[in-house]
Amino acid sequence: VQEDPPDFDAALGPVAWNADFAVRWQAADTPEGAVPGRVVRSDHGRCLVATARGPLHLHTAPSRREPSVGDWVIVDPTGTYAFDILDRRSALVRTASGRPTHVLAANVDVVGIAVGIDRPFNARRLERLLLLAWESGAEPCVVLSKTDLVEGATLRERKVEVETIAAGVAVLAVSTVTGQGLRELRDLFGGGKTAVLVGESGAGKSSLVNALVGEDVQGVQEVRHSDAKGRHTTTSRELFPLGNGGVIIDTPGIRTVAVLAGEDAVNATFPDIEELAATCRYGDCAHAEEPGCAVRGAAAAGDLDQARLDSFLGLRAEMAQETKRREPRGRPKGRRPGPRSSKSSQRAKWRTYED
Ligand SMILES: Nc1nc2c(ncn2[C@@H]2O[C@H](COP(=O)(O)OP(=O)(O)OP(=O)(O)O)[C@@H](O)[C@H]2O)c(=O)[nH]1
Numbered sequence: 001v002q003e004d005p006p007d008f009d010a011a012l013g014p015v016a017w018n019a020d021f022a023v024r025w026q027a028a029d030t031p032e033g034a035v036p037g038r039v040v041r042s043d044h045g046r047c048l049v050a051t052a053r054g055p056l057h058l059h060t061a062p063s064r065r066e067p068s069v070g071d072w073v074i075v076d077p078t079g080t081y082a083f084d085i086l087d088r089r090s091a092l093v094r095t096a097s098g099r100p101t102h103v104l105a106a107n108v109d110v111v112g113i114a115v116g117i118d119r120p121f122n123a124r125r126l127e128r129l130l131l132l133a134w135e136s137g138a139e140p141c142v143v144l145s146k147t148d149l150v151e152g153a154t155l156r157e158r159k160v161e162v163e164t165i166a167a168g169v170a171v172l173a174v175s176t177v178t179g180q181g182l183r184e185l186r187d188l189f190g191g192g193k194t195a196v197l198v199g200e201s202g203a204g205k206s207s208l209v210n211a212l213v214g215e216d217v218q219g220v221q222e223v224r225h226s227d228a229k230g231r232h233t234t235t236s237r238e239l240f241p242l243g244n245g246g247v248i249i250d251t252p253g254i255r256t257v258a259v260l261a262g263e264d265a266v267n268a269t270f271p272d273i274e275e276l277a278a279t280c281r282y283g284d285c286a287h288a289e290e291p292g293c294a295v296r297g298a299a300a301a302g303d304l305d306q307a308r309l310d311s312f313l314g315l316r317a318e319m320a321q322e323t324k325r326r327e328p329r330g331r332p333k334g335r336r337p338g339p340r341s342s343k344s345s346q347r348a349k350w351r352t353y354e355d
């Protein structure tokens, strides 16, 4: 008798399994008896994986790529190994000059950038996080947190300030103390979606996770009184079911992030400038010295913030240069691009970014 293909929908629904992953599963080369599982936590060759049989602590198959939180993996029939990774829908990738790329979270639909209203707002930092989000293939939103700490007028002012930078992106004002905005956030993150929270230490990411999950699943710690700096309470990335079909990934605090993004992501981050650029005299206007440049014109007229334009031009140049630098230049086929640093030294380097 031919067995029906296993139906994972019911068992894996809570960790946001959907038709798209079912297609990827069908297309994958899977051994007899293998099952799909979602990486809840990944740690040095081992990972915690949610499967139809419950949570499993698995080894990463040696010689395979290390899975990241949010990945769907093929679990071997004995339930010992996470054997391979299903093709990703999206990935949040951190990178830096001369370093290998590093996947922060995989198969993410929404990136919530937490911005604490209790500290000075850094527009340039938000731009980089937006760039990271757009490049991932997910949809960004800004979560303006701790609104209970300011007056209504200040909140409105700050929200406008953030909306100007996060052009075209939803900005949600939330508080885990008053509950403001939590329902909207839950709706935005729910319905089978995978959301990830990123942002500075102390911005309130884990507090939001606890509020949305409805249980204290993550530790939180008070920020420093002098300057509202966080204490790096969360030290690893972890995925939690929201109970509404969606999942949320909590991450350790990051100040800024090194990101390699294409032109599309840069334009998505600066849609106001892209719109202006459409009316420049030359189609390939670099917004430098060209006559009839609508972008520089807008800046001169005070309609576009000069600092924002400088930031756009700077990021665009940086991304173009870094992309070019990474292009393989006639490397002999079949040869590795040089010795690779050991995993532990890579980790040590990455850690320097999480502060
Ligand atoms: N007043 C107020 N305090 C909040 C709110 N959300 C979080 N906090 C406080 O802010 C501090 C830091 O919160 P966490 O949730 O630990 O911040 P985090 O972003 O997870 O920090 P890391 O794990 O270090 O990245 C804690 O003392 C929280 O109680 C809020 O909405 N209002």
Ligand SMILES: [Mg+2]
Binding pocket: 205, 206, 207, 219, 220, 233, 234, 250, 251, 252, 253
């Ligand atoms: Mg935390």
Ligand SMILES: [Zn+2]
Binding pocket: 277, 280, 281, 285, 286, 287, 288, 290, 292, 293, 294, 295, 296
């Ligand atoms: Zn121009």
